[in-house]
Amino acid sequence: MRARRNRRAGFTLIELLVALAIFSLAAAMAAGTFWSVLKAWNRGGELLEQLHYGEFAMEQLVTALRGAAWFPSKPEAFGFWLESDKASWVTSGTAFLPPDSPLRNGLHRLSVSIDSVDGERGLVVRAWPHLAEDMDENDAEPILACPEAEEFECEWYDFDLDSWSQDWEETNSLPKLVRVTLTMKKRKAFDENLELQRLVELEVAPEIPAREYRDRTTDVGSGGNVNTNQPGDGG
Numbered sequence: 001m002r003a004r005r006n007r008r009a010g011f012t013l014i015e016l017l018v019a020l021a022i023f024s025l026a027a028a029m030a031a032g033t034f035w036s037v038l039k040a041w042n043r044g045g046e047l048l049e050q051l052h053y054g055e056f057a058m059e060q061l062v063t064a065l066r067g068a069a070w071f072p073s074k075p076e077a078f079g080f081w082l083e084s085d086k087a088s089w090v091t092s093g094t095a096f097l098p099p100d101s102p103l104r105n106g107l108h109r110l111s112v113s114i115d116s117v118d119g120e121r122g123l124v125v126r127a128w129p130h131l132a133e134d135m136d137e138n139d140a141e142p143i144l145a146c147p148e149a150e151e152f153e154c155e156w157y158d159f160d161l162d163s164w165s166q167d168w169e170e171t172n173s174l175p176k177l178v179r180v181t182l183t184m185k186k187r188k189a190f191d192e193n194l195e196l197q198r199l200v201e202l203e204v205a206p207e208i209p210a211r212e213y214r215d216r217t218t219d220v221g222s223g224g225n226v227n228t229n230q231p232g233d234g235g
Contacts, residue, residue, distance in 0.1 A: 057146035067093030
């Protein structure tokens with residue numbers, strides 16, 4: 001009787017195989033969950049890193065635009081220059097400037113575009129004295145402000161047409177409202193590019209001749225509709 005009871009106390013081969021299969025399935029599920037969480041964590045870290053770089057560059061852009069300067073006595077020296085992927089204006093702020101830059105003490109012209117510096121491509125800023133006739137953008141030292149940036153776009157709001165435009169011909173003036181868009185480089189973990197956008201109102205912008213005056217405090221959404229109940233600065 002004792003021998004028979006001892007034989008019944010053990011596990012059969014089928015029971016061991018079933019237990020092993022259940023353990024393997026549980027281990028596989030736990031490993032899959034772990035790797036999914038780890039992948040999401042790494043993706044979130046990369047997204048936060050890109051967002052940090054992009055937000056810093058965007059805040060610098062907004063600060064420089066809000067410090068835009070313009071004087072009617074010599075408008076051609078303080079005008080706004082706009083191309084498809086480049087914008088330039090005179091500012092009194094210190095955005096993008098190194099701590100030891102002599103341009104921090106006064107007005108200077110900034111140029112912002114996507115370019116390459118020492119083989120690395122990104123958001124490049126150049127600064128030079130705005131009244132120096134013997135110096136231009138090509139003589140200014142390029143500063144790689146955001147290597148994570150892939151595209152830069154600047155548009156101005158045409159109040160006559162109620163739409164955004166890049167066709168800026170008033171190089172001796174300033175637009176009243178601009179929209180800057182910064183597109184970050186696509187990473188392997190992302191399905192699409194991270195895009196940052198700000199609306200910036202230039203308070204010193206003069207009224208453009210032959211154009212209808214509109215309240216500068218209007219808000220213009222991405223679709224071009226004007227809402228006079230909200231502030232126009234989206235920064």
